[in-house]
Amino acid sequence: MKEGKSKGKAKAAKEVLVELTKVSKRYKMGDTIVKALDKLDLTITEGEMMSVMGPSGSGKSTLLNIIGCIDNPTDGRVCIDGRDVSELKDAELTRIRLTEIGFIFQQFYLIPTLTAYENVELPMREARVGADERRERTLGLLELVGLKDRDKHYPNQLSGGEQQRVAIARALANNPRLILADEPTGELDTKTAMRIIELLKELNRNKGITVIIVTHDPRVANETRRVVSLQDGAVVGDTPPLAAKE
Amino acid sequence: MTIIAVATSMALLLSMQAISEGLLQNAKDNIEKSKVDIGIGVGEGNGIEGGHTLMETLKKDPEVRYAGIYRTEYLAFKKLGSNKQSWAITEGIIPKETMPILTPDEAKRFPKEGYFGFKEGGDPHYGNNFTGPWTYEVLIDKNIQSALGLNKGDQIEIGRTATGPYITFNVSGVFDSQLTGAGIGAKLFFMSIHLSELQSLTGNDVIKEGNTSRVVDKVDSVSVGLLPDIRTDVSKVEDYKKKLEARYPFYIVVTKNDRLIRMEQQMTIVNGFFLAIGGVSLMIGMLFVTCIMFMSILERTNEIGMLRAIGVSKRTIFLQILAESMVIVVLGAALGIIPGYFGSLWGAAYIKSTIGTSETLVLFKLRSVGQLFVEVILLGGLVSMIPAWRAMSMDIIKSLKRAK
Numbered sequence: 073m074k075e076g077k078s079k080g081k082a083k084a085a086k087e088v089l090v091e092l093t094k095v096s097k098r099y100k101m102g103d104t105i106v107k108a109l110d111k112l113d114l115t116i117t118e119g120e121m122m123s124v125m126g127p128s129g130s131g132k133s134t135l136l137n138i139i140g141c142i143d144n145p146t147d148g149r150v151c152i153d154g155r156d157v158s159e160l161k162d163a164e165l166t167r168i169r170l171t172e173i174g175f176i177f178q179q180f181y182l183i184p185t186l187t188a189y190e191n192v193e194l195p196m197r198e199a200r201v202g203a204d205e206r207r208e209r210t211l212g213l214l215e216l217v218g219l220k221d222r223d224k225h226y227p228n229q230l231s232g233g234e235q236q237r238v239a240i241a242r243a244l245a246n247n248p249r250l251i252l253a254d255e256p257t258g259e260l261d262t263k264t265a266m267r268i269i270e271l272l273k274e275l276n277r278n279k280g281i282t283v284i285i286v287t288h289d290p291r292v293a294n295e296t297r298r299v300v301s302l303q304d305g306a307v308v309g310d311t312p313p314l315a316a317k318e
Numbered sequence: 319m320t321i322i323a324v325a326t327s328m329a330l331l332l333s334m335q336a337i338s339e340g341l342l343q344n345a346k347d348n349i350e351k352s353k354v355d356i357g358i359g360v361g362e363g364n365g366i367e368g369g370h371t372l373m374e375t376l377k378k379d380p381e382v383r384y385a386g387i388y389r390t391e392y393l394a395f396k397k398l399g400s401n402k403q404s405w406a407i408t409e410g411i412i413p414k415e416t417m418p419i420l421t422p423d424e425a426k427r428f429p430k431e432g433y434f435g436f437k438e439g440g441d442p443h444y445g446n447n448f449t450g451p452w453t454y455e456v457l458i459d460k461n462i463q464s465a466l467g468l469n470k471g472d473q474i475e476i477g478r479t480a481t482g483p484y485i486t487f488n489v490s491g492v493f494d495s496q497l498t499g500a501g502i503g504a505k506l507f508f509m510s511i512h513l514s515e516l517q518s519l520t521g522n523d524v525i526k527e528g529n530t531s532r533v534v535d536k537v538d539s540v541s542v543g544l545l546p547d548i549r550t551d552v553s554k555v556e557d558y559k560k561k562l563e564a565r566y567p568f569y570i571v572v573t574k575n576d577r578l579i580r581m582e583q584q585m586t587i588v589n590g591f592f593l594a595i596g597g598v599s600l601m602i603g604m605l606f607v608t609c610i611m612f613m614s615i616l617e618r619t620n621e622i623g624m625l626r627a628i629g630v631s632k633r634t635i636f637l638q639i640l641a642e643s644m645v646i647v648v649l650g651a652a653l654g655i656i657p658g659y660f661g662s663l664w665g666a667a668y669i670k671s672t673i674g675t676s677e678t679l680v681l682f683k684l685r686s687v688g689q690l691f692v693e694v695i696l697l698g699g700l701v702s703m704i705p706a707w708r709a710m711s712m713d714i715i716k717s718l719k720r721a722k
Contacts, residue, residue, distance in 0.1 A: 137715055140627070142626070142627050142714045142715060143714075143715055162632070163631065163632075166626070166629055166630075166631050166632070167629065168629075169627065169628060169629035170628065170629025170630070170631075171629065173629075174628075175624075175627050175628050177624065177627075177718070179620075181620060181621065181624035181718075183621060194625075194628075194630075195628055195629060195630075198629060198630050198631065198634060199629075242628070243628075246629075
């Protein structure tokens with residue numbers, strides 16, 4: 073799925089990266105069954121920058137979790153790069169999350185006892201990247217997010233925006249093809265939020281990384297080329313790519 | 319806090335082990351140093367009849383260097399003219415037969431004059447069927463000396479029962495029993511008198527049956543010392559033991575080796591008791607480790623969820639929690655060694671003060687320390703697997719939601 077094969081194809085024609093077919097997710101809460109997703113169909117091609125919007129409880133985060141291989145659908149099929157992930161074992165799903173998907177969370181979730189450098193380096197250690205390459209890549213990523221001079225700082229010594237940039241660098245650590253951001257600007261002021269979105273746009277534009285952002289914020293959604301709206305677990309709106317925004 | 323709990327467990331376990339090993343080694347040393355190669359006794363009942371005759375018969379065996387007979391009774395004693403009596407463990411001996419059996423260390427505890435205090439080495443009262451003269455000689459221990467304020471040459475009354483009849487004995491000397499019993503709140507008193515006089519005092523000399531009487535000459539045990547070339551050869555000792563068993567089928571013949579085996583069996587029980595105490599403490603320590611690690615993973619639920627979400631494997635999470643837990647266990651176990659060392663010295667000192675012995679009762683072996691250290695770490699590793707397993711098995715979404 074990585075590098076040669078995919079990038080070669082990506083240049084030739086936009087290939088389908090994520091495909092959800094009749095995906096449902098039901099939870100049991102007490103005696104009632106809650107439908108988080110209801111026979112949802114969605115196709116995401118490589119290189120897209122899209123946002124998912126909808127009211128609370130519409131299934132946005134569930135959708136993101138299922139695409140991110142940290143949750144399984146109750147029914148339906150989820151394919152990532154042509155592979156049905158619902159058939160994969162936990163270890164294989166973990167490997168996909170490590171090498172092919174980058175997660176960005178609203179609360180950043182940096183490890184407080186590690187420096188910015190160590191936080192970014194963490195997924196590379198897990199992926200057994202060699203020490204020299206790890207160092208080179210970590211410093212490169214910190215530079216990319218504009219924090220090279222803050223590499224020795226601990227999370228509590230960084231501002232909210234800086235912490236989220238470290239989290240973005242961490243998400244990019246193993247060169248993922250897909251970035252999943254769950255309300256990445258939810259805890260940031262407007263100015264900082266826009267800088268973060270700008271950074272994600274740059275990654276999408278320059279590196280061809282597919283970015284999916286779950287957000288409540290219409291200003292964030294406006295910055296993406298495709299907006300999928302959810303309600304009661306179903307797609308109620310899917311705007312076409314906005315050429316004008318290119 | 320957790321490290322202290324583990325350290326305390328380790329210290330307690332180490333102390334118990336060192337004292338247990340010390341006690342065993344001390345007992346073994348005493349048996350090995352003993353000049354008594356073979357002991358003859360009876361399992362149940364009131365002793366061996368015809369003790370003096372048996373001793374003389376054994377002394378004629380070509381393997382035997384010396385033989386001594388003994389009887390121990392609990393006798394009342396009091397200061398001359400006093401109404402207040404106490405009780406003493408009283409050993410009846412034939413001094414000249416007992417002298418060769420004492421080790422140099424044991425002999426040091428007795429007076430040097432005469433037959434370690436006794437003027438008479440033999441057993442004159444045994445004479446003609448217990449009709450010989452009484453010596454009225456008694457050796458008292460330091461505890462009686464200090465309790466009654468007696469010295470050599472003073473007199474003391476000794477009786478079979480508290481109400482008497484009492485016979486007046488002369489103090490021939492004072493010896494050190496090395497047992498005070500101070501710590502157990504009851505002072506231990508020891509005396510030693512001529513065997514035949516003890517037998518007569520307690521009715522173990524002659525039994526009167528109607529108009530007739532029969533000499534029973536009851537003793538508790540016979541101690542036998544063998545010739546040097548026999549005692550150093552285990553097979554020869556065993557051969558002589560078999561010979562005695564064939565000759566005296568109703569008696570129990572015990573060699574040094576038998577005593578060592580029995581001692582080890584008895585010490586297994588003591589060991590078990592000590593290890594149980596240490597084990598309970600260790601379990602508490604390990605419970606602390608498990609609890610603190612559970613608290614730690616509870617506090618870091620979001621972190622663990624995030625790590626799993628970004629692709630950190632279950633194995634890595636398991637190993638990380640296990641490693642953190644092991645750091646606590648290893649540090650605690652290491653920190654427990656020094657207090658364990660001093661704890662064992664204190665424990666041995668306490669036991670010594672309790673029974674009043676001056677013998678060394680603690681053995682701190684490096685090998686045992688190492689073994690215990692490894693055992694504690696292995697147990698720590700085992701219990702640490704529970705929180706590590708819990709962390710590894712956490713649901714990613716629930717963990718992330720909890721953080722929110």
